[in-house]
Amino acid sequence: PKLVIDKPVFGFKNNFILGWDYYKYPTTVDVSGNSSLGPSHTITDIDRSDNAFYVNERFYPVNDLLLEAGYRMQKVEYSVDHTDFINPIVSLSSDIHQKKEAYRFSANYLLGKKGDIFVTYARGFRFPVTDEFVVPGYCYFGFCQPTLINSALNAQTTNEIDVGFRYSPVSYLGGTVTFFQARNKNEIYYNPMLFANMNYDKTKRTGVEASLFLKPFDPFLVTINYSYIEAIFDGGMYDGNDIPLVPKNKLGIKLSYTAFDSLTFNFMAVARSNRYVISDQMNKQPKLPGYTTYDASVVWRGKALTALFAIKNLTGKRYNEHGVYSSFANDTGLYPSPERQFFFSIQYAFGGG
Numbered sequence: 001p002k003l004v005i006d007k008p009v010f011g012f013k014n015n016f017i018l019g020w021d022y023y024k025y026p027t028t029v030d031v032s033g034n035s036s037l038g039p040s041h042t043i044t045d046i047d048r049s050d051n052a053f054y055v056n057e058r059f060y061p062v063n064d065l066l067l068e069a070g071y072r073m074q075k076v077e078y079s080v081d082h083t084d085f086i087n088p089i090v091s092l093s094s095d096i097h098q099k100k101e102a103y104r105f106s107a108n109y110l111l112g113k114k115g116d117i118f119v120t121y122a123r124g125f126r127f128p129v130t131d132e133f134v135v136p137g138y139c140y141f142g143f144c145q146p147t148l149i150n151s152a153l154n155a156q157t158t159n160e161i162d163v164g165f166r167y168s169p170v171s172y173l174g175g176t177v178t179f180f181q182a183r184n185k186n187e188i189y190y191n192p193m194l195f196a197n198m199n200y201d202k203t204k205r206t207g208v209e210a211s212l213f214l215k216p217f218d219p220f221l222v223t224i225n226y227s228y229i230e231a232i233f234d235g236g237m238y239d240g241n242d243i244p245l246v247p248k249n250k251l252g253i254k255l256s257y258t259a260f261d262s263l264t265f266n267f268m269a270v271a272r273s274n275r276y277v278i279s280d281q282m283n284k285q286p287k288l289p290g291y292t293t294y295d296a297s298v299v300w301r302g303k304a305l306t307a308l309f310a311i312k313n314l315t316g317k318r319y320n321e322h323g324v325y326s327s328f329a330n331d332t333g334l335y336p337s338p339e340r341q342f343f344f345s346i347q348y349a350f351g352g353g
Helices: none
Strands: 002-005 014-035 038-062 065-084 092-111 115-126 138-140 143-145 156-170 173-185 188-191 196-199 202-217 220-233 249-259 263-272 291-301 305-312 320-326 331-336 341-348
Antiparallel strands (some): 014 038, 138 143, 305 341, 320 331
């Protein structure tokens, strides 16, 4: 249920939202296998229930100034029933409760009809998904650990500030620049040493995002996006090191051409810089090399029917988007990304009476 009040207050434009969310995620993880030390079999049922209350207010104290504030309080309960058929002593039933609050404050000042400047401060969170609590069993050098539940996994929180501006001096040219910093606590990551999801202490992301659009003539549009992100550990034994798998630089260019007001051709190129592999928090292993991919698509839009044909990785480039360092083997495992892929979809929208 959600209540929306969109009417002036004391003559000022106003929008007020009040609501409540309820989610339920039932998950079953069934793990079985055999090793030289014998069979293993566990079934884990985790039912997640979320209750959230939220409120948001948008207010225009003057015509060119928008102020906005939002708040969300969410409670989550994980009901865990873990059964180990081979080692009943590690079976367990428990409830895990977590509660977090999020809020946002922002101000947006219009620069006439050509642009605006804005600033936002926000606090957010992410609860673990159900299967992130499960620690799969493994055997190594004659030692076997059964599948377990990591009930100590916490939700991650983020405090972020954004400052930027949008400006379009003419109808065929415009852009946006945003500077940001996000400080994270308990960021969730996978630890291959323990075969479990765990929490980093503190991390920080600082950077800038910029976009530019250019329409040299009416059916043709060029969009350029660039981001620079410095993602580092903020304290602890990895203080100052780069967070694995986060490229510092990312550049995207999109060319679009619309014909007959219904047929759009798109060509996209995205370049990413090199980055450290997963589990290389010490930043001592060779980086995954950067790569550039090209995509193309054709979209036809009718009154009710939309059709899409797309080719991803148009050139069939071979590259590795993911890599994981193993300290056991002192080596890096690479995960090749798909080469050329084809997609086709049709969507039909039924109109109301």
